[in-house]
Amino acid sequence: MPELPEVETLRKGFEKYVVGHKILEVEVRDKKLLVGYEKYVVGKKIIAARRFGKGLVIDLSNGSSIAIHIKLTGQFVFRSPAVNNLKLPKQLIDGIPSKFTRVIFKFDRGAVLYFNDVRRFAWMKVVPTSEVGRLPFFAGMGPEPFKDLGFEYFQTMIKKSSGSVKSALMDQKKIGGVGNIYANDALNLARIDPRRKGAGLSTEEIKKLFDAVHTVLKKGLKYGGATEINYVNILGLVGQYQNHFLVYDREGEKCKNCGGIIKKIKIAGRGTYFCPNCQV
DNA sequence: CGAGGTACCTGACAGC
């Protein structure tokens, strides 16, 4: 699912292919998105693509930005004469535009950016670039791995949380960017039972977890993210991290660490996978 | 304030 590695992979794609293009036309097919804001983006050039946690920010040449959260099923797929000449592997999503295409950005030089979203959970907001940080989602977000998440803060945060350690990892207000997949895998790598209360973890365990969070996110980035439902990068290609899950979506299979059988339970309403044998 | 539950939305899939 779109978590830090997936959104970062998408952001890199924007940087490589979309930045520099000028928006000539916007076709909004879903009335929930961008309606009334077309005038702020048409005729403007895309100058940067930034990421905050699982959020994406596209900066425009007129001092406006498009803040985006692709939620569960949002996809951005870029096409241009140059991209069409690339020899892309046969894992392309098919049918763009499709009935799930919600917005189409038409650029100069024959380029097009499709925004697809099956479940329509995604949001897209146009705001002055200087005010992106005031949008509630960004304003409330905690520090994020590889950026400003320090161990001292992480340790304090985990120890004072009253719920399960897994819920704490997934709380965007506590840490930005970690979702269900990477929380499950990080806890397996740190050999910690996801049901445990954060307050009950030792400093040593918290250090292992801190390192594990970074390790699994890095691995996710290396494989271009995970495609569980329909995440794709800017070219429409699926990620590969799902082939390297430690425990996520592997109920009944063997733990890669100890060979124990992976179990699935629910924690705070979320599917939770762990190895009862080595995660204690 | 914090943590848990649920709505949001729709396709996939299991079971009848």
Add this chain to the structure above:
DNA sequence: TGCTGTCAGGTACCTC
């Protein structure tokens, strides 16, 4: 075949 029910996941919002 086709219908019904359940599940999935990130966040907003409500409730305790």
